[in-house]
Amino acid sequence: MITAIDRLLIAADNALRTVSGAAIASRPAPGPRGMKVDDPVDRAHVAGLMRVDHAGEVCAQALYAGQALVARDPEVRRALEVAGAEEKDHLAWCAERLGELGGKPSLFTPLWYAGSFGLGIASGLAGDRWSMGFLVETERQVEHHIDGHLESLPATDERSRAILVQMREDEIRHAGTGESLGGTPLPGPVRGAMKAVAKVMTATAYRF
Numbered sequence: 001m002i003t004a005i006d007r008l009l010i011a012a013d014n015a016l017r018t019v020s021g022a023a024i025a026s027r028p029a030p031g032p033r034g035m036k037v038d039d040p041v042d043r044a045h046v047a048g049l050m051r052v053d054h055a056g057e058v059c060a061q062a063l064y065a066g067q068a069l070v071a072r073d074p075e076v077r078r079a080l081e082v083a084g085a086e087e088k089d090h091l092a093w094c095a096e097r098l099g100e101l102g103g104k105p106s107l108f109t110p111l112w113y114a115g116s117f118g119l120g121i122a123s124g125l126a127g128d129r130w131s132m133g134f135l136v137e138t139e140r141q142v143e144h145h146i147d148g149h150l151e152s153l154p155a156t157d158e159r160s161r162a163i164l165v166q167m168r169e170d171e172i173r174h175a176g177t178g179e180s181l182g183g184t185p186l187p188g189p190v191r192g193a194m195k196a197v198a199k200v201m202t203a204t205a206y207r208f
Contacts, residue, residue, distance in 0.1 A: 011065050018061045018091065019110050025092035031162030034100055042154045047103030048206040049149050050160060054094035055106045055205035056142060059116040060087040063138065066120020067131045076128045076181055083174045090167045097160055106205040132183030137191055139175035141198060143168055
């Protein structure tokens, strides 16, 4: 039987692996491995996009870890753990693609993790239905964000496109899980605040 102490240790291990870049994917990254982007301007742009996506996956790891830590319903906790495992794939894929492009993760990775973990704890303590509602809204915003990146990618970058398409499919499924578990729709001001924070993170991570 997993105790509360065990869960704390698992959460700490997840934090260290995420922040240090030691996350390992359970699925191979989609698309042609090692595909280059020849134009230096396009390459820098795609690296910026993938750095943003990587930062977003750091946030997802932290958010779901925090929510799972305080979840009351075992089914909700299990759903968060499954989603977190798939988000770990996304994290590793983005890191791999960044390396192929000659880019590096955001300098603010520890900050992204700490802030999102706190949000996960707060939303989880509000109750499982609010926690699932937060998951649904997060995944919907991520889906919209990925749509924008897919439109912005160079047409020839099949590798990054394949990664983002698979990520988008997974995010849509996670949102559906949150809805099926009774996620309560978040109030408008909360959704607006989430979008505002995401804009700041996106603008910062693209450059740094």
